[in-house]
Amino acid sequence: MSPPAQHVLERLLRRGETARRRGQNASLSMRSARDAGEYLALRSLAEIENFHAHIALAERDGGIEVQRDRCGDDERLERLSVANLTALARHLGTIPLDQQADAAADALGRWQAQFPIIHDVLMRWREGRKVRGADASAASDLADAALAVAARQADAGNERILRRESVRLFGQSKRLEKLTPWLDLLLTNDLASSGLMPQETWALLDLRREPQPFLVAGSGTVTLLDGMQLPLARPFLGLPSEAISALSSPARCVLSIENLASFHDAVALAAQRHDILLLYTAGMPSPAWRKACLRLLQGLPQSLAFYHWGDIDEGGFRIASVLAGMLGSVGRALRPWCMTPDVAIAETPPPPPPETLRAMCRWARRAGWDDVACELEISPMSLEQERLDALLPDTGDV
Numbered sequence: 001m002s003p004p005a006q007h008v009l010e011r012l013l014r015r016g017e018t019a020r021r022r023g024q025n026a027s028l029s030m031r032s033a034r035d036a037g038e039y040l041a042l043r044s045l046a047e048i049e050n051f052h053a054h055i056a057l058a059e060r061d062g063g064i065e066v067q068r069d070r071c072g073d074d075e076r077l078e079r080l081s082v083a084n085l086t087a088l089a090r091h092l093g094t095i096p097l098d099q100q101a102d103a104a105a106d107a108l109g110r111w112q113a114q115f116p117i118i119h120d121v122l123m124r125w126r127e128g129r130k131v132r133g134a135d136a137s138a139a140s141d142l143a144d145a146a147l148a149v150a151a152r153q154a155d156a157g158n159e160r161i162l163r164r165e166s167v168r169l170f171g172q173s174k175r176l177e178k179l180t181p182w183l184d185l186l187l188t189n190d191l192a193s194s195g196l197m198p199q200e201t202w203a204l205l206d207l208r209r210e211p212q213p214f215l216v217a218g219s220g221t222v223t224l225l226d227g228m229q230l231p232l233a234r235p236f237l238g239l240p241s242e243a244i245s246a247l248s249s250p251a252r253c254v255l256s257i258e259n260l261a262s263f264h265d266a267v268a269l270a271a272q273r274h275d276i277l278l279l280y281t282a283g284m285p286s287p288a289w290r291k292a293c294l295r296l297l298q299g300l301p302q303s304l305a306f307y308h309w310g311d312i313d314e315g316g317f318r319i320a321s322v323l324a325g326m327l328g329s330v331g332r333a334l335r336p337w338c339m340t341p342d343v344a345i346a347e348t349p350p351p352p353p354p355e356t357l358r359a360m361c362r363w364a365r366r367a368g369w370d371d372v373a374c375e376l377e378i379s380p381m382s383l384e385q386e387r388l389d390a391l392l393p394d395t396g397d398v
Contacts, residue, residue: 097126115186157206159207159211203284285323306333316385317361
């Protein structure tokens with residue numbers, strides 16, 4: 001089929017599907033640049049006759065009705081109307097929107113109760129709108145994502161290797177990575193993209209590209225689940241999250257750190273201090289990391305101050321909100337560290353876009369940091385923590 005005729009008939013199909021939902025009929029005026037710009041742009045007789053021939057074929061197949069204006073030997077198309085949407089879709093080699101939506105609903109039916117956001121996805125698809133850039137043909141991907149999330153939630157607290165888990169679930173090592181946008185949708189319960197990095201999305205499911213040890217630096221003794229006790233080694237100690245049982249330490253505060261380079265800088269700065277514990281969250285702390293962290297805190301005094309240092313951006317404050325929720329579950333509070341616009345930096349970075357700033361402030365407030373959100377609204381900024389020199393809390397103020 002000629003591209004101009006293809007485009008016009010596809011436009012008629014889309015309009016027909018919209019009109020059917022409203023109980024209306026659909027047509028295109030072939031004298032309108034909006035409806036039939038491709039037709040009006042044709043100049044040669046051969047192009048026009050080719051276009052007419054393809055329209056005649058669609059008419060013969062029962063998909064459309066055609067009004068023509070015959071004037072002498074010349075013939076021009078006046079209006080195209082939908083006669084039968086199914087026939088028109090078949091002529092174009094596509095599946096009608098309603099049938100696509102019905103098939104998607106069948107594929108996702110078993111998951112709607114567990115993931116209510118799927119209902120909203122299906123409604124969007126039935127309206128002919130896309131979700132995360134995809135139409136109803138992506139239903140099988142969303143169904144696989146739901147299977148993966150359900151499987152990981154049933155195995156919560158146990159970290160798994162991303163590609164090995166993908167093979168276990170789907171027999172394909174890279175399938176889970178391809179499903180990341182849908183994993184994000186199901187985890188955040190939001191049709192719009194959350195802005196999470198793929199690694200952060202996987203971390204929420206206890207998935208890592210490679211085994212990620214729980215890194216802790218400071219003074220004290222770690223007790224493992226098998227009863228073995230290990231002194232915290234300098235510069236830091238790395239342990240499997242699931243092996244940690246408890247911690248005893250003279251520390252008066254904890255500082256969790258989002259990025260590895262900043263963690264190493266802070267470890268070097270704290271080499272001679274016994275009053276602070278440093279924890280590396282590896283970006284978004286996974287459920288297994290959070291469980292291990294709570295087990296460590298059980299043996300430490302309630303008065304222990306807990307700070308977090310991360311990027312001053314949407315992801316950094318989202319991580320802070322997750323940590324704050326973890327601590328709030330055991331009656332502890334999270335304090336910000338070097339995450340306000342007054343951080344010492346030689347050159348002030350440009351402010352983030354307004355939408356990003358609003359998201360940063362929203363996550364800061366969810367972390368319980370209303371003052372930080374207010375400061376950001378007054379002095380907007382976005383900054384990766386690696387641009388800052390390491391600075392440690394003074395426990396004399398705790």
